[in-house]
Amino acid sequence: MLELPALLSADDLAAIRADLQRTDRLDGSATAGPVARQVKRNLEVSGEDPAIKRIGDRVTAALTGSRAFREFAMPHKIRMPIVSVYEPGMEYGNHVDAPIMGDGPIHATRTDLSVTVFLSDLASYDGGGLVLETATGPRHVRLEAGGAVVYPTHYIHRVEPVTRGTRLAVITWMQSRVRDHEERQILYDLAAGIRALPENTGKAERLLLHHVFTRLYQKWTAV
Template structure:
């Protein structure tokens, strides 16, 4: 399941992050990827030793975890500290799949948080590949897209301007992507029915079913 989440970061969050990204040190993005992906990756990332990085990472993780839609979609157990990337004109990241294990943690969901407005750069779409075809994603600043880490994906070449983004990965309490989608659909339906009808015996039955499925599938 791929889901887009608006307004993960507000205007003040975005301005603070952009200001810091103008002050930070950058390194070649190929330092943080595997041997095969390194051949198709052309971007810059904030140096892991930069003293501003930890606070930037904490802000993005906190805002994600504060977002109810993100929690419903990903069932997060652990969210990795994000990488902050910059793509100038001519930079891109070719087709690749993210590592299954990062820092000793299984990765289930990939997350991109857009930090530049779409009109500030040409190209630079996140392209997610699937058996049904390709989907281009280019969201307003502060929005995020979540998708299974099993997916092949790429960042199209930036033609002009500057693309800023934060990228992170989630180890979910629910390993299986289909199970996460079923739980998401059930919870979405429960919320909609409660808003329309209030608490009913049928709603209690849905709540019981959702809780028992989560209990069956969760890995804590």
């Protein structure tokens, strides 16, 4: 799991919020599978709304512009996002997202990683925390506007009930070039370790570690 506390800039947030003021909201259960639909109570901006493309382009540009995201996720495909809206009394109970989204060989995406980008100021609403059921126990995520969290799509997760205000978020999914989560984590840690080497580390030693990274990446990646 990776947190990006300030993924979106103030200009990004302002533009996205301006777009959302002119959109209609639909019943969010329409985009859920038969099991998740039973526990999903929220609203979503229509995927046909032109604002979705503009919002999606901004979020995608911010993600791909983040070095931490690129090294952690190693993205191959990023889906056009949805915008979720939770008002008082709304929630999304425990569920698992679909392992494949889209149709056909071109548009189908294996969903290795999910991204939630928070759009609402924390002080403007209560509740609405994203809870991820990880191997080490539940992780509660509730970030300031512009912050994002990236997590394995296979996690059971939920959005707690909103009790005051409105919770806005952008949600998207991606297919990584490295399918296995453990292999991807090893590469991420190795890259961080190489960057953290002391300045007096010899060129030969740096090259050797870079060589190891490259060989592992080539071994584990798929395009």
